[in-house]
Amino acid sequence: MILAEAPATAPWSKLPDDGSGATLYYAGAALIDLFSTDTANYRDNLIMEEPRIWVALRIQSAGEELEVVKVTADPTEGEALFSAGSEVIGSVPMPADIASWVAQFVDQFHVEQTFIKRKRDRSGGRRSARDDEGGGPG
Secondary structure (H helix, E strand, C coil), X not given: CCCCCXXXXXXXXXXXXXXXXXXXXXXXXXXXXXXXXXXXXXXXXXXXXXXXXXXXXEECCCCCCEEEEEEECCHHHHHHHHHXXXXXXXXXXXXXXXXXXXXXXXXXXXXXXCCCCCCCXXXXXXXXXXXXXXXXXX
C-alpha cells in the first residue's frame, strides 16, 4: 500500500490495523519523480484497469532491514527494476490521489511524438571508393 502522506513514525514501524487482516509496516518515505519525457508511459499506466506503483527495496548492508531505493509510476521503469534482480521489487495499486497528480502532470507536459521511420542503409555497411574521396589515410 502506498501512503499519500508519510506518517510521523520511524521506518519499519508497524502501522495500525486497516481491517485487511494483514500486518502492515511503514517502509519509509520516498519521492516519485515524474519526467516530461516519460509521459506516454505514465498515460499507459493510468489507462490500465488498475494503475500501479512499483517499489524497489534493498537489504541494508548492516542488517536484515530493507530500505526504499526507488518508487516509480512508470511501468517501463518498473519492469526494468524486475530484470535488474538486485532488489526486492513489488507493484501495488496506485492510490486515487496519486493517480490524479500523475494525470495532471501528463495533461500539462505530454507531447505526442510522431513516429518517423528511417530509411534503410541499402549499402549493407559496405563502403565504396566514393565514400573515401578526400579523406582517410593514404
